[in-house]
Amino acid sequence: MTMHEKIEEAAARYPDQRSAIMPALLIAQREHGHLPGPVLEEVADILGVERIWVYELATFYTLFHTEPVGIFHLQLCDNVSCMLCRSEDLLRHLEEVLRIKKGGTTPDGLFTLSTVECLGACEMAPVMQVGDDYHGDLDIARIDALLDRLRATVRQATGADLVAPGPPGE
Amino acid sequence: MFEPVLLKNLDVPDGHLLATYEAGGGYRALAKALREHTPDEIIDLVKKSNLRGRGGAGFPTGMKWSFVPKRAGKPKYLCCNADEGEPGTFKDRIIMERDPHQLIEGMAISAYAIGAETAYVYIRGEYTLAIARLEQAIAEAHAKGYLGTRILGSDFSFVVHIHCGAGAYICGEETAMLDSLEGKRAQPRLKPPFPAVEGLYASPTVINNVETLACVPHIVARGPDWFRGIGPDKSPGPKLYCLSGQVRKPGLYELPMGIPLRELVEDCAGGPLPGRKLKAVIPGGVSAPLIPERGLDVGMDFDSLAAAGSMLGSAGVIVIDDSTCMVKVATRIIEFFHHESCGKCTPCREGLNWVVKVMRRVEAGQGAPGDLEQLEALCKGIFGNTFCALGDGAAMGLRAALAHFEHEFVAHIEERRCPFH
Numbered sequence: 001m002t003m004h005e006k007i008e009e010a011a012a013r014y015p016d017q018r019s020a021i022m023p024a025l026l027i028a029q030r031e032h033g034h035l036p037g038p039v040l041e042e043v044a045d046i047l048g049v050e051r052i053w054v055y056e057l058a059t060f061y062t063l064f065h066t067e068p069v070g071i072f073h074l075q076l077c078d079n080v081s082c083m084l085c086r087s088e089d090l091l092r093h094l095e096e097v098l099r100i101k102k103g104g105t106t107p108d109g110l111f112t113l114s115t116v117e118c119l120g121a122c123e124m125a126p127v128m129q130v131g132d133d134y135h136g137d138l139d140i141a142r143i144d145a146l147l148d149r150l151r152a153t154v155r156q157a158t159g160a161d162l163v164a165p166g167p168p169g170e
Numbered sequence: 171m172f173e174p175v176l177l178k179n180l181d182v183p184d185g186h187l188l189a190t191y192e193a194g195g196g197y198r199a200l201a202k203a204l205r206e207h208t209p210d211e212i213i214d215l216v217k218k219s220n221l222r223g224r225g226g227a228g229f230p231t232g233m234k235w236s237f238v239p240k241r242a243g244k245p246k247y248l249c250c251n252a253d254e255g256e257p258g259t260f261k262d263r264i265i266m267e268r269d270p271h272q273l274i275e276g277m278a279i280s281a282y283a284i285g286a287e288t289a290y291v292y293i294r295g296e297y298t299l300a301i302a303r304l305e306q307a308i309a310e311a312h313a314k315g316y317l318g319t320r321i322l323g324s325d326f327s328f329v330v331h332i333h334c335g336a337g338a339y340i341c342g343e344e345t346a347m348l349d350s351l352e353g354k355r356a357q358p359r360l361k362p363p364f365p366a367v368e369g370l371y372a373s374p375t376v377i378n379n380v381e382t383l384a385c386v387p388h389i390v391a392r393g394p395d396w397f398r399g400i401g402p403d404k405s406p407g408p409k410l411y412c413l414s415g416q417v418r419k420p421g422l423y424e425l426p427m428g429i430p431l432r433e434l435v436e437d438c439a440g441g442p443l444p445g446r447k448l449k450a451v452i453p454g455g456v457s458a459p460l461i462p463e464r465g466l467d468v469g470m471d472f473d474s475l476a477a478a479g480s481m482l483g484s485a486g487v488i489v490i491d492d493s494t495c496m497v498k499v500a501t502r503i504i505e506f507f508h509h510e511s512c513g514k515c516t517p518c519r520e521g522l523n524w525v526v527k528v529m530r531r532v533e534a535g536q537g538a539p540g541d542l543e544q545l546e547a548l549c550k551g552i553f554g555n556t557f558c559a560l561g562d563g564a565a566m567g568l569r570a571a572l573a574h575f576e577h578e579f580v581a582h583i584e585e586r587r588c589p590f591h
Contacts, residue, residue, distance in 0.1 A: 013331040015371060018353035026295065026334055053353065060355040061336035063295045079257040080456055080502055081414040081488055117339065117506055118257035119296055122414030122486070123421045132298040 003031045007046050017047045021057050025064055034065040062116075070105045070112035072150050075129040078115040081122035090126055091115060093140050097147065110154065111147075172400075174424040175388050175408045176381065179269040186303045188310040191271035197316050199387035203279045204324040207390075212283035216386065219394035220406050225251055225342070225379030226454070226483045228405065228472035235376055237366035238284045244373040248286040250277060251347060252293035252300075252380050255339040256455030257506060258486025261410040262380035264422050266293070266300035269384075270307035274330060276383035278316065279390055281328045284376050288329055292347050295334040304332060339510035343558045344377040346512065357514040358558035381410055401427030405471040409485060413439040416446065417489040428474065432466035435489055446491040450574065454483025456503045457563030459570030460490070479570070495590035496578045500571035501529040507564035518561035521552040525568065537583040545572065 001009070006027045011020035024043045025035060032039050035058050044051040058064045074094065078087045095101055098111055105112040121127045124136025128143075135146055179185035179194060191197070203212055217232030238246060250273070254262040265273055277289050293301055308330050311317045319327045338356045340346045345359035348370050369375025385407060389397050398406045409427040411434055414420045418440030425434070431453055435441065442448050448463045453470065459480045461468065468478045475482045490499060508522040525548050528541050545568065553565040572579060581589045 013333075016352065019333075019351060021353040022336055022350070023334065026336065049353075056355055057336075057353070061338050063335075063337035078502075079506060080452070080499060081258050083499075083502055084415040084488070084490060084494060116337075117509065118255065118259075120254050120260045120263050120294065122258055122260055122412065122488075125414055125420065129296060134299075 003027060004046055007043065011047060017049050018053060020047055021049060021054055022061070025054070025058055029064060034068045036066065040066075068105075068109075071110050071154065072130050073112045073114065075114050075116040075119070077117070077119045077121075077125070077127050077129075079118040081118070082126040085125040087126040090128070090138055090140065090143055093143060097144070110151070172408075172424075172426055176265065176272070176384055176410060177269075177422065177424040179272070180264070180422075185268050186270055186307065188271060188307065188314060191269070195391070196271050196387075197275055197314075199390040200275050200278050200316060201322055203282060203390050204322055204326060209283045209285060212279060212390065215389060215394050216283070219389045219397040220404065221382065221385055221389060221397065222405055222472060223379055224381035224385070224410075224485075226256065226457070226481075228482060231378065231382055234366060234378075235280070235284050237364065238374045238376060239367065240285075242374045245288065245371075246284055246286040247370045247373055247375040248277060248281045248284065248289040249344075249347065249351065249370060249375060249377040250289060250291040250293075250380060250383055251342060251344060251377050252291050252297075253335050253341045253347060254294060254297075254380070254484070255342050255510075256457060256484040256486055257503075258412060258414055258452060258455045258488040259484040260412050260414075261422055261485070263297050263300050265380055265384055265410075266297070266304050268303075270300075270304045271311065272384045272387065273304070273380055274307055274311050274317065276386040277330060278321065278328055279386050280376070280378060280383055282326050284374075286376070287327055288331070290331050290333045290351055290370070292333050292335060292341065292351060294341075295336050301332060301334060308332070338512070339506075340512040340558075340560060343560065346558070347377065348375065355512070357512045360557065401429075402469065402471050402473065405473055405482075409470070411438075411470065412484070412486045413489065414487070415489040416443055416491040416494065417441070418443060428469040428471040430466070431461065431468050431470055431487070434470060434487060435466065439487075439489070442489070442491045446493060448489065449492045449494060450490045450496065452486070452488040452490070452567075454481050455486035456488070456506060456567060457481070457559070458483040458486075459566045460499075460574065461570075462574045493590070495533075495588055496571055496575040497529075497533050497582050497588070498590070500568055500575075501526075501533045503567055503571075504529050504564060507560060511560060515555075515557045515561075517552045517555040518557075518564075521548055521561065522564055524548050525552075525564070529568075532579060532582050533588065535582055535585070535587040537579075539583065541583060542572065542576070542579055 007024040010023040028039050040054045044054045121134050126138050127136045184190045213235045221231045222228040335341050341350045341356045343358050346356040350356040365375045411423045423438050450460045450462050452460045472482050504525050508526045511518045513519045549565040552561045
């Protein structure tokens, strides 16, 4: 299905097209990796809604990215339960090995590092979400192994360390 | 010995599949409800069970349902609040991942009771596995005739749609969730009108938490007396407790409502980590005021915790040991509320901004004499003056930290450093 068709299918679930903006933005972000202005306008046109309605949602909700993010978005929880299980040490380690600060993206476009509010998986704290997947009970060794696996996925897909743009797993 | 009900399929292989759910007696409560009971009788059963909302507020579920007008002249909606964002809480995720049909059956019976033909499950977008499992379960239930038109040969028709959230804690507040479902920024509405009368698309709407809805099939199957026989009479039933933090066996536990907090932390979850002592426990997600170690004999139910100055909330039990700086914990909690404030009302938006600034400087050893009075003045300006409970939760939590651990705040200011570093 094209993005257009997926959005129309989602919109059929609601009596009001405005309700379909959030699902449409999630679909568009999966397609494009992030949500630049022209994509937001396209979503508004497909649904036939005011552009400002689309813009306000894209900038209100934290899962929507109006700026590009890395192929792997490392979202480390640092809320209370993870903090009590030393998520700070993991953040410091990630900043060191990736040579970026929280909020930054590696120059090769592979990793964006963020801290996020509670992921709702505190039984496996400290926890980090990468793309769709949760990784729990993390320590520095597991973080290193995870980064290696993620890099290997890209090498397998492209035969090179540097990769073409596009979200993972599509 | 308490027999788990809500988590009975937790460790069953393929517990998320329809065949497994049916093999364990699944959807028989729906068949019974449609065959033997009128919608009003279901509402009465749930009223008699004393089921109270598991999302945090503890409002009586049957009473909430009875507020829906019988003849509205508009479609009625059921919304399932699966936007589990309260830090320390993961019970709804695990129900949806491991036993999604339990929720679907609960929704179908609840929708029959209130006369809704459409439900939306508002589920946080991060929960990708739960979303996939629930989508699959909805499709299976449709194919088998548990959802759709004229369910099980009755006159009742009902569909369930999933609506993914996009990362806003405030969507757990039911009226903000409705605005979000309508495609707006999530900001709470003034009440009245209450959602039961004027909710989604200005139609009568019931909003229930995942765990609340998951209790409903069991109440129909086993009767309200069985439910009321578990735990305290005014706040009964099986309950999911989420244990996390500095504790040996974090995880999800199903036990009777009202179990002493100490038993939950020390016996079930194995107590503090080796060589550590318990210092404090947050009993119901970070909106619930913390309880110092000496207060842990309190019962884990709505009324006992309220009497102890805290709340059951989402039963997200966060355990804190003696290695942890309480100023740091309190600062992190305030940073969370500040980040998640929707910006609609001034006391919350501006007040929390100031609280964060003062807390950060105290934590950094740069606090000034008078900062604690300043914090109390800010709490006073927030508490009771906001549209929704977000600001109240922030102020109550901070006040509890100040009341029980004032000496740690004072030490930060007087020693001009964190004594834990």
